[in-house]
Amino acid sequence: MTPPTPGHALPPPGERRRLRVARALTAAQVAEQVGVSCATLRAWESGRLVPHGSEGEAYARLLTTLILQETAEGGRTAGARRKEPAPAAGPEPLTPAQAFDALYAFCAPALARQAYLLTGRRELARESVERAFQLAWQHWPEVARDRDPGSWVRAATHDCALSPWHRLRPRHRSPEPPPADPADRALLHALLRLPPVYRRTLVLYDGVGLDLPETAAETEASTPAAANRLTHARQALAARLPDLAGPAELHRRLRELASAERLHTARQTVVRTRSERRNVFWTRAAIAFTATVVGATTLMLRTAPTHYEAPLAPAQAVEGVPAPGVLGPLGVAGPLSREARALRDSLRKSATGGPGRLVPELR
Known part of the structure; x- marks a missing residue:
């Protein structure tokens, strides 16, 4: 197939989609x-629309690159088959690091621009992209099996x-x-005044180019809710x-x-090392x-009691003790009662030396 150029006809619609799928794009x-x-x-891949303008030329250059890559790989495979009698082995699979580096090189620049539209901060946009790819490298088995790893990283970046x-x-x-261009400053200021969820919906739909169901899925909302957010965001802008006011001009x-x-984002090796x-x-x-x-658990087990210790009995009142206030502030007893005076007199009359001594009698 002759590679297409902006001045030549593009491949058939079915071939355009085949080239994209063959390169895992x-x-x-x-x-x-x-x-x-x-x-x-x-619409271009189905034949409902014909590519034109600067976008059509960029699409033609991309298809040219895909066809040249496919032709070069086919030539290398054919040459290997002519040299070796046995069938040529398929291409070696990429290592996880190589696959991660390829995903980073393809997606990081675009994600940094999207993060800038969401935040209006250059440094925060770079940090968000690097942090998202660090998470992707930490969960690489899950990301590698995802049907669209770029969407996984984009959601993490946002x-x-x-x-x-x-x-x-x-x-x-x-x-x-702020940006140097006054028109860019006005647009960025208007974007940043939108609620974050409205801003994200607008960037995904009118900036990235996702359709409404994909935008709703990435923002974790229903399709009617995403459409409502998009309508209000456009009206506010x-x-x-x-x-x-027009979607094409906004895009x-x-x-x-x-x-x-x-x-400028960090290099792939730096992101992987930091992760x-x-x-x-x-x-x-x-x-x-x-x-x-x-x-701490071991210390608690070593110091905890090993048997049951009964608690102290509750305090009980002692009878016969003068009530508080009977003794004066200097400890002097007050007037005695009749029973106390009788007890005192009986004690005074008793012998001070104790009872009489018993002496044995001789018989």
């Missing part, structure tokens, strides 16, 4: 790279960017310098910026605003906490 990824919505890309805990960080309390301006900022260090730190912290709990 999702519709959202191709639409983001070309600069159109997923609905437009599906969650990190819109986390309410960022407002407690001192470095994020002061505003960052149109009230502040009347020239953005173009969002792309221009996101592309105006140079957001591994974070895993080591939390593993050691969990081990230390477990050891502390075990030590």
Whole structure:
């Protein structure tokens, strides 16, 4: 097949989709790279619409690249078959690190631009992308089996960017310098005045190009709720910026605003290394906490009593003791009662030396 160029006819609609699927690219990824919505890309692949304009030229260049890659791989495979009598072995599978690096290289730039639209902060956008990919590397078996790993990382990036805990960080309390273009400043200011969930729905639908069910699924809402949020977000933007009332113009301006900022993310190896260090730190912290709990439990078992000890009996009143207030403040007894005086007199009359001594008598 002759590679298409902007001046030549594109491959048939079915071939366009086959080329995308053969390179393991999702519709959202191709639409983001070309600069159109997923609905437009599906219309191109089904033949309902004909690519045109700058987006059509970008789509033609992408198809050219895919065809050249497929042709080169086919030529290498055919050459190997001519040299070896046995069937040529298939391509070696990518290691987890290689697959992660490929996903990062393809998705990180676009995700950084989306995070900037959500937050209006350059540093926070970079941090959100790196944190999302660190989570992806920690859960790589789950992410690798996902039908769309790019969507998994995009959802994690948006969650990190819109986390309410960022407002407690001192470095994020002061505003960052706004864009240089006055139109970009006005659009960013209008976006940031929207509620976070409305802002995310608008960016996903009009910025990324997801359809309404995909937008609803990624924002964890029903399709009617997502449509309602999108309608209110568009109305709020149109009230502040009347020239953005059309969806096509809004999509173009969002792309221009996101592309105006140079957001450089860290290298793949740096992200993977930080993720591994974070895993080591939390593993050691969990081990230390477990050891502390075990030590405290052991100490409690060693010092706890091994038999039952009855509690002390409750206090009882003692009879015959003068009531409080009988003795004066200096300890002097007050007047005696009649019984006390009789007892005193009888004690005084008794012998002071005790009873009489018994003497034996002789018989």
